[in-house]
Amino acid sequence: MLREQPVTALELSAIRERELLPLLRSLDGLDLSQFDYISIHAPSSFSAENEGWIFGELYKCLHRGWPVVVHPDTLYDRSLWRLFGKLLCIENMDKRKGVGRTVGELNYLFTEFPEASFCLDMGHARQVDTSMTEAYRMLKHFRSRLRQVHISEVNTQNKHDHLSFVSILGFQEVTPMIPSSTPIIIESVVPEHQIGAEICRVQRALHAPAEQVEAS
């Protein structure tokens, strides 16, 4: 699906718990040579009882050196997840969650996980604060931890959607603060034939003057 696209960063996602084992078992058979950067997204929701085996399976991938992106509300036994060290990549949350939504809430987490890196989810940050001030604050406070960026529009039903005109305008207000070498992971859910168009929209969001992209 991505072979024809100018894409060099990939996040292998097991958002649903049931997707984790099939994904991990398929890793050795995947041709990932196209990608300069790879991360793996842990399931976004699971119970404390299942934490042990999920952690164990992910920990087996440690030797690959891929960051493991986690939702902070799934970190029950913190001593376990600290074992990932710098490869633990904590993502900011959408407005439904009670943790990790703001700089204040993330600060607490990074105190608990001092080595952890940061995945800025622009869609979540914009949903929490459409003024984009919170996204700005996250970039200001956690820039040195920034490992990757998630981008998509998080709609009112909390679903990841394609970027709209208004979300592009919002993102443009803070994207100049993102170092150009930061891997950008597009989380927009679009039909296959719209992948190219969505990449263009993301480029527009990342490079403030939209007309430059349109002209190229």
Place this chain on the structure above:
Amino acid sequence: MGEPSYPTLELSRRIGVQWPNIESTRELSGRKIGELKQLLLDLDSDDTSIVVQGSLGRGEFTNDSDIDWFLLVDGIADPHHHDVFLEADKRIIAPPVGRERIFATLVSSHDLIHNVGGDDDTNNNLTRRLLLLLESTPLTGVITHERVVKNILKRYLLEDRSFWRVDGPHIPHFLLNDFARLWRTMAVDFAYKLRARSGEKWAIRNVKLRMSRKLLYVAGLLACFHPHLLLDDPEERKRVYEEQSFQPEIIDIFHSIFSDNPLDIVATFLNKLGDDATVSQVFRAYDKFLGVLLDPKQRRHLEELPEAAADSDPIYQEARKTSHRFRDGLLDLFFGEKLYSLTRLYGVF
């Protein structure tokens, strides 16, 4: 639990005085807000916030205070929001606030954010919007409350062309003009209510206008002067204002200022700008005013005092003198050495 700490208390400790009524109302407010938060806990949702304004929002609650509140909606409109409002109303058991009950209602963020100025910016909308900045506390939905406040600030600060002029004084005129509009509106509405309500509660309204309403304007004015005072060096100021990242930064700075209540905003500035005599005069007068509101006898007396009897009424006359001391202290502050030029240029015409 540790010792309480807030700018007004820190200021009183620094100059070695006590303002017991300020401390009492602050404590009562904290307790009441804690109780209400517990009562409303299960009414929390992603896109609503139950917000208190008025004396409770300012941290000046007394046992006889009304509870001015509204349900702020920042999301998809849902008929069930009305049920949330009714349920919250039942739990808060707010006595009717004024005859219009303007604060016990359901408010959409769209009007607050989009209708700044113009025909659709009604008296209520203006008041709600600016009191949301100056004296609001969320009982539920902290994230929603913050989002709406920041978006209102974004409109005032980023759409103000003169604020961003490289050679400008960096005074947010758009915001400052609206604070002035709010203050004058409250003053005009005092006369309106006097007529509409045949003088009912004239004296207490008069004293509140001279004190707590004026305090709101003072806090707003000082906040608007802050960006200019923040960076003394014109070269440094120029460099900072040219950086694009300063736009969200300034929203964050103002959000942080308005996270404090008006008395604390004034205390923070007076700590830097006022001499001890001015500080003492302003806060002693305010403390005395709160003492009147805390005393049920004096409060009821002022609530029932007819306008015709005011000139010879010792309680009203004392309250009036207190308001003059408050005013004179503020005049010393705003026309003192540090704020004179800003007040002359932006506080008069």
